[in-house]
Amino acid sequence: MALVSLALAAGCTGRATGGGSDEPPAAPGGPSRVPVATATPAADDAKPPAPSPATPEARPADSEVLMKEGSETEQVRELQARLRQIGHFHRSPTAFYGSMTAEAVSGFQRKQGLAGTGSVDGTTWRRLLGLTRTPTAGELRPATTNELDEPDPRCLKGRVLCISKESRTLAWMIDGTVVAAMDVRFGSENTPTREGTFSVGWKAQDWESTLYHTPMPYAMFFSGGQAVHYSPDFAARGYSGASHGCVNVRDRKKIASVFGQVKVGDKVVVHW
Helix, strand or coil, rough: HHHHHHHHHHHCCCCEEECCCCCCCCCCCCCCCCCCCCCCCCCCCCCCCCCCCCCCCCCCCCCCCCCEEEEEEEEHHHHHHHHHHHHCCHHHHHHHCHHHHHHHHHHHHHCCCCCCCCCEEEHHHEEEEEEEECCCCCHHHHCEEEECCCHHHHHHHCCEEEEEECCEEEEEEECEHHHHHHHHEEECCCCCCCHHHHHHHHEHHHHCCCCCCCEECCEEEEEECEEEECCCHHHHHHHHHHEECCCEEEHHHHHHHHHHHHHHEEEEEEEC
């Protein structure tokens, strides 16, 4: 009863802030590759047309800029997936060419002895194609955006919700094995998510914050009113918002599955 009373006094949910560090969504219509012109057929039907200078592969010129900051195309998604294959991009492909993509491209270019412009020209693209393979559907649109980091040593034994502030991920682990992983966000500077080792005190599949009067589905309370729970605000707006201290999850199916597996008393580790 004491735990329930404490949670009632300190319930949390998502709210808007301006501190997200993900690549921002861009308006549609970013720059895309200009099609290569083809030759016009000869006017005289009796005379065969001259060969077209265009090749079937439509090979871009070395200096032709194919993608740059502000571009938003499926080719950008492929670029990001290929860079991720060789360790230059550490997030899910978004199809939007923002500052993080530019930094990844620049790093790849420098490693290849090219000018680190941060924009993809013909030479950069061909070099990347030669070092990578065609991305799979799962690589182009992975279920989890953020890449898991090395688990904290406290997460390697028993049943643990292992939550990393650095990678912004939650890994549900049993005896050191990751059973499920998902993206999370945390509280703002004014209402930070507590760090440390805790345990699940109680659970509520359908819960509403008594402080903010907003839903907190699949809530697993671990420190007073702070809980791991599904956040429709996080699902809709990503990291442009923050919680009031809770650990927000944006994948409803994943948190619902984990909620069904986690038991009261299971360990919760929140770490950097």
